[in-house]
Amino acid sequence: MSKIHVQKDDLVVVISGKSNYKNAKNYKELKEKNKTGKELYKPAKVLEVSPEEGKVIVEGKNLVTKHVKPKRQGEAGGIVKAEAAMYASKVMHYCEKCEMPVKIGVKIEEDGSKTRVCRKCGTEIGKYGRR
Numbered sequence: 001m002s003k004i005h006v007q008k009d010d011l012v013v014v015i016s017g018k019s020n021y022k023n024a025k026n027y028k029e030l031k032e033k034n035k036t037g038k039e040l041y042k043p044a045k046v047l048e049v050s051p052e053e054g055k056v057i058v059e060g061k062n063l064v065t066k067h068v069k070p071k072r073q074g075e076a077g078g079i080v081k082a083e084a085a086m087y088a089s090k091v092m093h094y095c096e097k098c099e100m101p102v103k104i105g106v107k108i109e110e111d112g113s114k115t116r117v118c119r120k121c122g123t124e125i126g127k128y129g130r131r
């Protein structure tokens with residue numbers, strides 16, 4: 001079982017060391033900062049989760065430059081940007097209702113299944129253990 005709190009296709013926000021998320025008092029303030037803060041809090045999709053490494057790959061985040069050789073004739077080689085894996089602790093779930101990064105809680109349904117919810121507003125984030 002994965003110890004990583006995010007799953008593939010989850011919407012997340014990258015919380016970097018430079019991030020001022022913790023200093024924001026509310027989401028209004030956060031959105032204000034969002035306008036100027038290099039799109040730090042723009043939500044992005046999780047492309048891959050690696051439980052062995054404790055890392056995730058997030059769409060458009062942590063881009064690295066790779067030099068690629070053309071694989072086939074007529075194909076252009078050169079420099080491409082690709083997402084590199086980052087530690088899962090660097091990302092937080094994004095709640096579309098709260099419009100900010102949130103912590104998630106687990107709600108246990110009557111049938112015993114688990115649902116992941118936003119701890120702030122209670123909106124369902126996705127089934128627990130969904131694949």
Ligand SMILES: [Zn+2]
Nearest residue numbers: 095098118121
């Ligand atoms: Zn919420």
